[in-house]
Amino acid sequence: MKGKRFVFAKHFDGVPKKSDFELVEEEVPPVKDGEVLFQALFISVDPYMRPYSARIQTGTTMIGEQVARVVESKHPGYKVGDNVVAYFGWRTHTVLNPDKNINPLDNKPSKPYILPDFGGVSLSTALGVLGMPGNTAYFGLTKLCEPKPGEVLVVNGAAGAVGSLVGQIGKILGLRVIGFAGSDDKVKLLKEKYNFDAAFNYKTKDVTEALKEAAPEGVDCFFDNVGGVMSSAIISCMKLYGRIAVCGSISAYNDDPKKPTLAPIIQPSMIFKQLKMEGFVVSRWLNIWQEGIAQNLQYIKEGKLKYEETVYEGFEKIFDAFIGLFKGENTGKAVVKI
């Protein structure tokens, strides 16, 4: 049997190019005692892959999480038909001893996790609302923004995997939610499907003007997915004692590190409005990971949390899916169906 994988062939220079990857087809090795053969069902593409790529060695399989099914097992903990979520990278087939799998992001052991029955919810959600992005939204908002009912929450990247959940969880918690996204269709979705109180297309509407209209008294909580000029503008509109959760800075991921984006100074707002700003990596909540997933699943079952996926069909489409993140092609979680 043949398997395919994408090798990270060249470090990115600016926007990633298809030629930075090499598609390799190779024989899937036999399964030895203690090993399992996993077949990918869905592969995730995520913005973090761009900044993290600086740490990846060329010649290795491109990093990433996937939902895979056990097709052969010589390991007592895994049986044929089990579905797992695991850091196997951009590959169709993986043969390994699950006890020895290493997550290349932190070089720590990372055992493939056998997924429970999601009760009719697609398995792909283990890469989105019921996985890392869902927990990023849930923990990032609830732990760092300290949201209180009646407060004003702003989120950018608001129609994406994380942002769309942040806004909806904010609504569930009783906040007034304002979102920024990159197209009129996304803005419509935020207002009509996700019930945001206000939403704006940041490509056509000045952010400061938008907040003057939608939050004349100022912003209490800001969940930042974008960074740069837009974030400086939002921070300048915050209220006294506002809280900022710094989740991502996608606007600068493809920048030349020697010529970084310059944005207006935020220190005067930080000082005079006595703001609290904290960056995070979602893995800090690994010890309570399942708590976030259970809560988001509960919200889905109660009809309070909706989600979108942009599904690319076919293993060869991974690059298009990945680059689509930087062009705003996706609405909700971008995944590749294998």
Ligand SMILES: NC(=O)c1ccc[n+]([C@@H]2O[C@H](COP(=O)([O-])OP(=O)(O)OC[C@H]3O[C@@H](n4cnc5c(N)ncnc54)[C@H](OP(=O)(O)O)[C@@H]3O)[C@@H](O)[C@H]2O)c1
């Ligand atoms: N800290 C953590 O642990 C953690 C975990 C997960 C994700 N993140 C970060 O959270 C952010 C969102 O991740 P995600 O997985 O939910 O991705 P996503 O929002 O589903 O996809 C990326 C979106 O970013 C927007 N975008 C791209 N380039 C932009 C630019 N120059 N300016 C403004 N917006 C731009 C696009 O939407 P528009 O059409 O609206 O432009 C695009 O659809 C990323 O910054 C990511 O790195 C952090």
